[in-house]
Structures are given as structure tokens and as C-alpha cells.
Amino acid sequence: MAEIAHAERAHALLSASGASRWLQCTPSARLEATLPDSESEAAKRGTLAHEIAELKLQKLFSGLTTRKYNAALKKYKADELYEPIMEEHTNAYVDYIQSIVHQFPSPPFVGIERRVDLTDFVPESFGTSDCIIIGSGQLYVTDYKNGQGVPVSAENNSQMKLYALGAYKAFSLLFPIETVHVAIVQPKVWDQPSEWSLPVGDLLSWGESIKPIAQQAFNGLGEYVPGAHCGFCRAKATCRARVTQIMEAGAKAPMKPPLLTWEEAADVLKRAEGIVSWYSDLKKLALAESLKGGIVPGWKAVEGRGSRDYADLDAAFKHLQEKGIEEAILYDRKPLTPPQLEKALGKKEYRELLEESGHVVSRSGAPTLVPDDDKRPGITNQVKPEDVFGAPPEQPKTNTR
Ligand code: SF4
Structure with missing residues (x-):
């Protein structure tokens, strides 16, 4: 039925x-x-x-x-x-x-x-x-x-x-x-x-x-209560309650100079979560307002960095080839990454053709800092930082003579 x-x-x-x-x-x-x-x-x-x-x-x-x-x-x-x-x-x-x-x-x-x-x-x-x-x-x-x-x-x-x-x-x-x-x-x-x-x-x-x-x-009554639920709210960029909570993130208690303790750093990280995406949302809104002629005091919209493009790609490349430029110079042939191939082939075919035949190896992602209620198990630094982030730039040698 x-x-x-x-x-x-x-x-x-x-x-x-x-x-x-x-x-x-x-x-x-x-x-x-x-x-x-x-x-x-x-x-x-x-x-x-x-x-x-x-x-x-x-x-x-x-x-x-x-x-x-x-x-x-x-x-x-x-x-x-x-x-x-x-x-x-x-x-x-x-x-x-x-x-x-x-x-x-x-x-x-x-x-x-x-x-x-x-x-x-x-x-x-x-x-x-x-x-x-x-x-x-x-x-x-x-x-x-x-x-x-x-x-x-x-x-x-x-x-x-x-x-x-x-x-x-x-x-x-x-x-x-x-x-x-x-x-x-x-x-x-x-x-x-x-x-x-x-x-x-x-x-x-x-x-x-x-x-x-x-x-x-x-x-429409009650208190504005910010939290994780703000993520899909239409007011998320300009809601005063949310902005107040975000702006207070670093100002809870006066901290003594010069350096944060790890307890203070942990607290600031927790309280400032979401600040980057909120800032970018607010900036997008303010840009839209400026572009439609509104006033955002102290800010204005300007042209971003320009770019070059072909007026007609086919015509431009035909012209280049007629002038003797080889195809190998014109095209950058790149293999698709495993995630791109998985998307193109579908999970089943990707698994059969690549994973089961051992053509794909899995590598761990770079360590990332998350709140301790995250479901993934914590890791400790058993590897040297350069194994993760690459070798540090070479320091200039001191002339001891
Ligand atoms: S952004 Fe403001 S209005 Fe929207 S859910 Fe969060 S606190 Fe409430």
C-alpha cells in the first residue's frame, strides 16, 4: 500500500x-x-x-x-x-x-x-x-x-x-x-x-x-539564545545576541601579559569558535549593502583584483596551434584525484577498480585541533613536526670566525 x-x-x-x-x-x-x-x-x-x-x-x-x-x-x-x-x-x-x-x-x-x-x-x-x-x-x-x-x-x-x-x-x-x-x-x-x-x-x-x-x-517572545543552532539562521551575521557572544569571546577576564597559558588559550579557542565564518558572512552582507548604494560607515566596495580570460578559447587555441605552438604546451593534463574519480565513477566501481586492486593507499590527514567531545580518538605527537608540516626553512648559518 x-x-x-x-x-x-x-x-x-x-x-x-x-x-x-x-x-x-x-x-x-x-x-x-x-x-x-x-x-x-x-x-x-x-x-x-x-x-x-x-x-x-x-x-x-x-x-x-x-x-x-x-x-x-x-x-x-x-x-x-x-x-x-x-x-x-x-x-x-x-x-x-x-x-x-x-x-x-x-x-x-x-x-x-x-x-x-x-x-x-x-x-x-x-x-x-x-x-x-x-x-x-x-x-x-x-x-x-x-x-x-x-x-x-x-x-x-x-x-x-x-x-x-x-x-x-x-x-x-x-x-x-x-x-x-x-x-x-x-x-x-x-x-x-x-x-x-x-x-x-x-x-x-x-x-x-x-x-x-x-x-x-x-x-515572537523570549530571549535570543545563541548557540550551534545559529548556523542556518537567516539572522546569523547580524543578530546582536550572536555578535555580542562572539565579540565577548576574547574579553572574559583581563589576562596578564605577556603570553597566554594553555588553559587561557583553550578558553579563547572555545569561545571564539565560529568567529571566522561569522566575520566572512558579515563582510558579504556589508559588501552587498555597499553595492546597492547603502552606507556602511568606514567601509566601501572597490573592484577586486582583475583577471585575464580568453575572448574565445577555441579561436585563441586554434590561432596558437596555427602559429606552431604545440598542444602539450597549451594543455595541462592532470590526473583526477581519488575523491574526484570516486565522484565520477560512483563508489562501487571506484572501490572495485581501484581500492580492491590496491591502487589507492590511504594516508592520515594532518593533525587538527577539535573540542574534546569530538568522536575521533585523540592523538599525541609521536612524529616530528617536520613529518607533518614539512621541513622548517633553513636558518642562516652564523659566521663564527
Ligand atoms: S542568530 Fe540570533 S536569532 Fe538566530 S538563532 Fe542565533 S541567537 Fe537566535
Whole structure:
């Protein structure tokens, strides 16, 4: 049994995808609604990957004909944002959905791109769940994420819990539900989906617990609370609360000159996290404001360093070759790196052709400093710095004569 709902990818003021923000910083949703929403290229690519994934599920579960499937896929593949690796990543998602469906003794209900009503818990809210599967007292809610910048865990994920609440509301009269399983398939980050389960009673209690917070967020009330959730906030560059927190990073307590202790350095590093990306976001906004004629006191937009380009590449190279310049001089032939080849060939073929035949060796990355709650094991400096960073520049010899 499969149901398809072509829900518009519209967003409520208090969207499920933004819940990690408005649950912690309640006035953020109303503030964001006053700011322009510019969709990044990565987000547009994510939408395209979602459409391909949806198409594949339609073919499997709703009897979409091969002709219609091929025609739609051809259209998606012609999109300038299409990447061949999307084929493999969306297949991983579809395989995962199939693996869930096959666990049931009889065909479960499958809802694809289902719009769910969240208004029992969050004012005027709705969301679109990528896939809902229900059968034998089990509710599965799965989300596909195309991004790689921020790994997203299913555990205690408020977006997924809201989708599950919406699915419960829509289907609990038709199907008994005891346990809820949420999962995030993010093939660019995890080899395996991130999964998390909870009893339906716990989900409903959580839904009750967020009602007053959601009402406060709907009213635009409460304190601005900066944190890791600011990363996708439209106000992240100019939000006073966030800027105040960032600017206070180095000014907690007067430190005695001349040098920081490692305890002080650790504290400053922790408090200044995110300062570089925030500064660059703010600079981009101020540049846009200057370019449209606005005044950013003490700053102005100027032309950056220019560059040279061929008026007509083909004509220029033809001309050069006619004048006797050899092709070897004109082209820089570079082998693709293993990650580039993996993207071009797809994971399976790459693994078979290169990894399994021993043509690719893995080297450790350069050491990097991370907060101590990072999941990777810590390393100590068992190698000399020059093994990692290269040999230091040669010091001038002192003339001792
Ligand atoms: S940037 Fe952070 S603190 Fe500011 S409104 Fe957005 S979520 Fe709240």
C-alpha cells in the first residue's frame, strides 16, 4: 500500500526543519521572517536530489510506469545542478527504504513526500516527511539529506520527532503505533543511516512539553539564545545576541601579559569558535549593502583584483596551434584525484577498480585541533613536526670566525 502526496516544499513560520533553532531561541522564527530567504546552490542541489529519490520511490511503491520514470529522470539529469553521484546516493536511500519495507511480514503503508500537520503541537505548522512507513505497530520516519557540511544525527532530532508526531496524528486512527523509528540517510557523510527509536508515549510527552515553547516562538517572545543552532539562521551575521557572544569571546577576564597559558588559550579557542565564518558572512552582507548604494560607515566596495580570460578559447587555441605552438604546451593534463574519480565513477566501481586492486593507499590527514567531545580518538605527537608540516626553512648559518 503506497500513498504519494506531492506536498509543496513550502515552509511554515515554525517549520520542522527549523525546530532546533526556534525551540532554543524562541524569537528567532519571527526575526527570520523579516529577512530575505536566499536559497543556496547546495540547497537547490538538495531539492533536485530529493526529487530524484522521490521518483525512484514512486516507481517502486506506486506503480509509476518505466516510460514516465525514464522521462522524468532524463529531465532531472539535464538539470545543470545534476551530479552523477546523485544516482548512487539516492539509490542508497531507496535501498534503505526497501530494507525497512522488507522487514514486515505483510506490505506496510508507505507514504512518500507526505505533508504532515503539526498544529496539535506547534501553531500553524506543517512539514513534509520524505518517507513514512507504518505496519505491525511500528512507525518509521526517514529523511534524506544531501548535504555534507553538517553531519545530522537522528538521535533526539527535533525535526524528525515533529515529522513523527505529524505522522502519528495522520495515521494512528488507521494503524496502531507502539514504537517510532526515525532515521536520517546522509550518504555524503555516513556510510550507514543514523537511526534512533523511542516508544510512542515518549514521543507524545515530548510533543506536549514543547507546546508552550512553540507558542512563545509563534508570538515572537523570549530571549535570543545563541548557540550551534545559529548556523542556518537567516539572522546569523547580524543578530546582536550572536555578535555580542562572539565579540565577548576574547574579553572574559583581563589576562596578564605577556603570553597566554594553555588553559587561557583553550578558553579563547572555545569561545571564539565560529568567529571566522561569522566575520566572512558579515563582510558579504556589508559588501552587498555597499553595492546597492547603502552606507556602511568606514567601509566601501572597490573592484577586486582583475583577471585575464580568453575572448574565445577555441579561436585563441586554434590561432596558437596555427602559429606552431604545440598542444602539450597549451594543455595541462592532470590526473583526477581519488575523491574526484570516486565522484565520477560512483563508489562501487571506484572501490572495485581501484581500492580492491590496491591502487589507492590511504594516508592520515594532518593533525587538527577539535573540542574534546569530538568522536575521533585523540592523538599525541609521536612524529616530528617536520613529518607533518614539512621541513622548517633553513636558518642562516652564523659566521663564527
Ligand atoms: S542568530 Fe542565533 S541567537 Fe540570533 S536569532 Fe538566530 S538563532 Fe537566535
